[in-house]
Amino acid sequence: MEDLEGGVDYLADERKKAQFDVNAMKILWAGNQHRFQIADRMARLVASDPEFKKDDRVRLERKELFKNTLRKANHAWKRIIELKLTEEEASQLRFFVDEPAYTDLHWGMFVPAIKGQGTEEQQRKWLPLAYRMQIIGCYAQTELGHGSNVQGLETTATFDPETDEFVIHSPTLTSSKWWPGGLGKISTHAVVYARLMTDGKEHGVHGFIVQLRSLEDHLPLPGITVGDIGMKFGNGAYNTMDNGVLRFDKVRIPRDQMLMRVLQVTREGDVVKSDVPRQLIYGTMVYVRQTIVYDASRALSKAVCIATRYSAVRRQFGSENGRETQVIDYKTQQSRLFPLLATAYAFRIVGDWLKWLYNDVTERLQANDFSTLPEAHACTAGLKSLTTSVTADAIEECRKLCGGHGYLCSSGLPELFAVYVPACTYEGDNVVLLLQVARILMKTVSQLGSGKLPVGTMEYMGRAEHLLQSQCSAQKAEDWLNPDVVLEAFEARSVRMSVACAKNLSQYSNPEEGFLELSADLVGASVAHCQLIVVSKFIEKLKQDITGEGVKEQLQALCGIYALSILGKHLGDFLSTGCIKPKQASLANDLLRSLFSKVRPNAIALVDAFNYTDHFLGSVLGRYDGNVYPKLYEEAWKDPFNESAVPEGFHEYVRPILKRQGNAMLHYVVAAFYSSQPVIELASLYTTIIEQHQSPLLQDDEQCSLG
């Protein structure tokens, strides 16, 4: 019989098993020493401040929850000012507070929209107000009827030449703005996206600054209908945010509140394009998508940390008059968990690389060099799609990997899943993005014969002739350790899938019709391309110098696990395109199994390297000290539901059932039927009832009460 009061034992022993320098890995995970120190300091700052407690979040009713979030946002802002935090520090502080709030939209969408789409004059007028938070803004684009198809937005902005104003109006129910965060209750202003109408003509969708609420009493201004859209998935989670609904009843704004950096409307109502290239918008898009990919690695690593630690604490089966086996020692657990651990590292590495890509794109844009934009766009769109979908699925998989206790809110995983999953939908629907990638892939394939060589993440396509013929050279399991073997297999798979799609597409006289018909296959080709990008960036990273004893070896093992588990999961692709043979797949599977064994002693240290505080993880199962069971037990008793031994409603609704007098036969015949799972062997039940009715035991109802 185990003594589990000191759960802490397990993880201390586990930590001793590490075969690499954990501190060096912490620096690698954070990016560099500087970033590590800032993150570490800010995490501890938040964790040690009682104002930022979050363990009761899942219990709070909506109004209380929201008020609490406002309190924390206010407190965070005070701390930032008091401590004179830099931009980077403040950003990290907000991240560790770990609660969606209106400030995310004010700083993350409203301000950048004005900076990116406002003229210099408009920026001079509005930015100081926004920076001082004399106004609070949000980004009102999505409507009830339109999300992905931005050009289909229905809100109108009609120029009135008599008053030099735009009239903002919601002509239909489906034109109601719906979803924007910070909109429902807090924002005083919004950048509103609407169809520009002048002189009876339409000019596409543009942004307009609109005041929504009075700066005196915070009530909606005339013509403005605004409110919250209701409860969302999960306990706590995104319910801390006031996602809003917004309708305009002919609301008038000065003409100069149209954001006019790219397109202007003159006093006469003429529409004039500025000489600012439209491509500049890509800079913002690349930036935002880089942050989303990086954020995926953060969410995924959180989930993996919890599941890995708990898998080492939890023991079940396998004892022979001694301790049972740690769940993390089962190959079934490793084969599900370790690929997710590897993926967390893979996504961190590709997220870091995307920072470089963003800087590269920005420099080129400043030099009016748009040549790499299509590839950068495809790359970031695809990676946004891939990393968010994989991470969402992985968080839920981590929750399931925690068995029964993963279902408790105190595991931290239900809320993490619910708060993360919208990433698959915002900033681009994931399927729509992959189809955009597919278009660029098809275009690249079509240009292969032209002498125009593909660049960047598409570069391998230029080697299509070789890759369409290449044979995988793996003869034994260890051959799959060779990154060149892995890379070639992934490149060959991607080229062959894209070329096959292109061939099938060419059968259609109407290419658009073909694209629609074959869209599922095109998505498959895009996924292959995106997975290749991640694998290749991981392999590239491993070619660099990496400090810390044993660190590179661990990353090599994780890289192998990442690539080979994808190979196993998508084996149909690799085999049907002839990239590898079944025997080689079997060898890869053998190597994968041995890589699991290699990682096993290092698993706890590999998640320690994320350097997450217990506060940030918000999980009893994922505690650093592994002291799970006493804390689970403690948490249960903290729940207000346990304040009374007899629950509300008992006397009204249950006691009458227990104390019901009357026709005994009727009672138990009828009551026996009251079940969502019918009583088994009902035939013998009837027999028993008849026998019992004649039993002396039932003559004395009072004697039946057992005290």
Place this chain on the structure above:
Amino acid sequence: MEDLEGGVDYLADERKKAQFDVNAMKILWAGNQHRFQIADRMARLVASDPEFKKDDRVRLERKELFKNTLRKANHAWKRIIELKLTEEEASQLRFFVDEPAYTDLHWGMFVPAIKGQGTEEQQRKWLPLAYRMQIIGCYAQTELGHGSNVQGLETTATFDPETDEFVIHSPTLTSSKWWPGGLGKISTHAVVYARLMTDGKEHGVHGFIVQLRSLEDHLPLPGITVGDIGMKFGNGAYNTMDNGVLRFDKVRIPRDQMLMRVLQVTREGDVVKSDVPRQLIYGTMVYVRQTIVYDASRALSKAVCIATRYSAVRRQFGSENGRETQVIDYKTQQSRLFPLLATAYAFRIVGDWLKWLYNDVTERLQANDFSTLPEAHACTAGLKSLTTSVTADAIEECRKLCGGHGYLCSSGLPELFAVYVPACTYEGDNVVLLLQVARILMKTVSQLGSGKLPVGTMEYMGRAEHLLQSQCSAQKAEDWLNPDVVLEAFEARSVRMSVACAKNLSQYSNPEEGFLELSADLVGASVAHCQLIVVSKFIEKLKQDITGEGVKEQLQALCGIYALSILGKHLGDFLSTGCIKPKQASLANDLLRSLFSKVRPNAIALVDAFNYTDHFLGSVLGRYDGNVYPKLYEEAWKDPFNESAVPEGFHEYVRPILKRQGNAMLHYVVAAFYSSQPVIELASLYTTIIEQHQSPLLQDDEQCSLG
């Protein structure tokens, strides 16, 4: 521009497209006319009763939520009595009330445990009390430290020969009972599973009836510590249930409260086996697993109904000066949604077949025929595992298929996912079950040469010699319409995977070590076997007479979609084992696409055939009339959060930020940093700030307020 006020249009037109007799399909889905009528009547009874309203469930705080559930349970019981409902009707009523409650455990676990494991005398004493609900019981098996490994339970029941009592005790923290439903607040009694100890010896785990609470004041009895384990995943969902924690401090019970049908303890403390065969326990297990498989088809069909209807309502992209394209017309949507629709039908069909299997097993047990038990056990264990895992993933996929609005609680899908997902963990952890199936598969393979032919769902293994050599005969896409072609491919895949596992296992000198090492591959072989069972039962169904014009054609299309989408998803298996060639996989993919087109006009009618009321679906997106947008809008305003235009906390925590005076430079330099997504182009921000500080605009703070 669309007029979406009358969303109802879309579904009326959709319903006209159906190419089959929907009423006949409704009967088929329900099982037969009798079951259809009962379900229909009970669903409407519940839907029309305001006491059973559930649209505010996700907003309620825990105590209120729980009280509300007690109210509904009480009301349901009253209605059952008032209407004199039969067992079947009452069971359906409870199902449509759609809210986990203590009664599920009382009738579904407590009563069957007494019936299944109590002696006749014990049943005569306890069942009348339970039927009359003079006592309310639950099933206290799972502990904090032990779920799957029932033999590892730590609660002890030690016989005291002096007092003729058992002493029930929780010796460690991890021995605390944890999870049982109905335990935390309501149950007065429990069947408690504990290690039997007599005379210093252990005799395994057995069941004991223990009173937990006073029947007078409902307070826990001396030595009993009992309470709720805290919040669980999801809004509403399983938080309507009081899953409990329970500890015993040397609680004494009479000896005759040990359930002694299979094993007795005499007055002297001797342990005596009765002559009741242990195998009888399998009857209960098969029954419970059949209900779980059937329930999977119910939950999945609910989710698919919502996603399918909404996919026909939602339009995005594709317009050319007219209406945009319905999302359901996109092949990317069809390729994700239609396999789930097909799976719902497949699981309903296999769930119906399992009812036959249960009756067969029961008859054989009564005749002391245990020959089919291993196969029946493997079959139900595997199908429990497969159907629950697939359904859980599918419900979340359906939610994602509803795009942004799927994230609202009013879509019904968040709660459906959260309340369903424990099915993957209770009544057997899904991975553990698949490993049990694998053991039986390996045993069957090892016996192949012996002349002992496998039976039932293992029968195909007896044809291993042929299936190991068979070549798929498909030459054109339509060949995949032939059920024999499909069945042979699935049988060949399963045999080859099991045989390959057996071969690999034989390399290990220690078979147990081999089993552990190869457990991930063994799970794959089990999945292949279980998927084959579902496919073969679907194909068997289609060989029977099926009434209703066009009904069989639709089911044939769905059967094809079910099988071929599995083939595509697991293509690696089929190719690596050589069951099919890549060209044949491509043909299958082509046919799958054409089957999507075939099902498309029938999709709405196929989900109408589930005959779910809007009340039961609990989804604005899945409304029968398709009137989504007006109702989404309406629902938002019903939320109490919108009662006040200015939210609680605004004056305390936000207004001070808006009205803050003081050092303007400090404000906007610092505030600019307060963001989770750093302001883009910070360099130019600094420049702007410096410029602005010299701007005349900032001399007049008051002028900056915009009214």
